[in-house]
Amino acid sequence: MTGFSLFPQARLRRLIAAGAGVLLVLLGAGLTMPGSAVAAVPSTTDLAYYDVTSPSTGTGGLAADLAQRGYDVLEGPLTTAVPILATEADAQRLRHRGLTVRYAGPLYQPVPESFVAAADTYYGGYHTAAGHEVHNQSVATAHPDLAVLRTIGQSWLKTQSRGGHDVQALCITKIVSGDCALTTTGSKPKFTLMAQMHARELSTGELAYKWIDYLVNNYGTNTAVTNLMNTTELWVIPIANPDGVDIVSSNSTRPVSQRKNAHDNGCSGTGLGVDLNRNSSYHWDVNQGTKCSETYPGTGAASEPETQGIQGFLSKIYRDTKPSADFSPATTATTGTFLTLHSYAALDIYPYGWTNALAPNNTDLKAIATAMAKSNKYDVVHGDGGLNYFAPGATDDWIYGTLGVPGYTIEVGPNASGCSGFFPAYSCMTSFWNLNLPAFMTLATAAARPYPTGS
DSSP states (O other): OOSOSSOOSOOSSOTTOOOGGGOOOOBTTTBOOTTOSOOOOOOSSSOEEEEEEOSSSOHHHHHHHHHHTTOEEOOSOOSSOEEEEEOHHHHHHHHHTTOEEEEEEESSOOOOTTOOOOTTEETTTEEOHHHHHHHHHHHHHHOTTTEEEEEEEEOHHHHTTSSOOEEEEEEESOOOTTTTOSSTTOSSOEEEEEOOSSTTOHHHHHHHHHHHHHHHHHTTTOHHHHHHHHHOEEEEESOSOHHHHHHHTTSSSSOOOOOSOOOOOSOOGGGOSOOGGGOSSSSOOGGGOOTTSTTOOOSSTTOSHHHHHHHHHHHHHSOOOSOSSTTSOOOTTOOOEEEEEEESSOEEEOSOSSOSSOOTTHHHHHHHHHHHHHHHOOEEEOTTTTSSOOOTTOHHHHHHHHHOOOEEEEEEOOSSSTTOSSSOOGGGHHHHHHHHHHHHHHHHHGGGOSOSSOO
């Protein structure tokens, strides 16, 4: 770990897919985000967004250097600057190295001092891990004909008998005999939506919560939802990293910027834990980060109980239709689709993420991502997104590379507006939901026949 405070190493998914797109503007009633023209002087200890440029190094090389030095490099297209999440003290260190560092905006949106979080919520309305668990159980209890709640694994703290949580999944469908069993022999294709693997990405868990309610509340009245639930098992893992979410939500007005799980590793602050999206058993890479870095992949492939539970669950419900070789295609008989939600970069990402080489089912994989983008208007990318950074050990690559099931990531954006950042105001959820609901429906509908061309 370097001497930089709080945030050693780079952010998730496309470390160098970080960019000056994080030029965030002032929006609405007092919303201040990265990239604002306001040059307020931040606290020396508070985390904030900054844009970094070098007089001698391009943005790609600069992003790699900053990540190696322990800075939290953010996502988005690298155009004119490298966005980072850091303290003013960190920014001053960079200025002393001859770099230009511009304050771009605060990490937090204002929450009124009078705000009192409702039960199981924080930061204006986001749900805690316990809040999601209460919601999951209430849905399963209220709709026994439409929903089944499963425990699919345990969090790290729970395996240590130190509190923690079960990792839960809801199966939502019009239930007939044989549905929602943990088996590959069911008659319905499966779609799984997974959220908040990175605990600080607040919008993702909330989108999962809304997706659950949308399905059960619209069955029988909305034709598209009714047809989908009659024909498809819709699985939801609302919180893949519940211990991390506990850390994040421990401050109800200034969430803790915890990305990883809660695995003790001798690191302080948010250096604690393992990046679950670098921990899968597919192309796991020891070089993704040191133990205190944001992208630390763990001591070995699938070392974490959360990863083990999620991979074990997905292996139970999806049929394996792909040879083990990376570039052998899955068959046209494949059914099922998978989506993991992250934030923030406004991207629809399809396999592979560990290499720029085209996946063997590239035509069909890209076609689905392109169809999703028609609604959320995000960029469609694969590999390093054209920006020289890969994500070995990610879950979406694991499910495609191992089982042949099309695995996608939506990076819930935007990366350049008042609703950007890890901690957008809760009011931003309306626009996120309206943009991404049709994308969810598109991917869920594709589960019946994701590879129509076989190419």
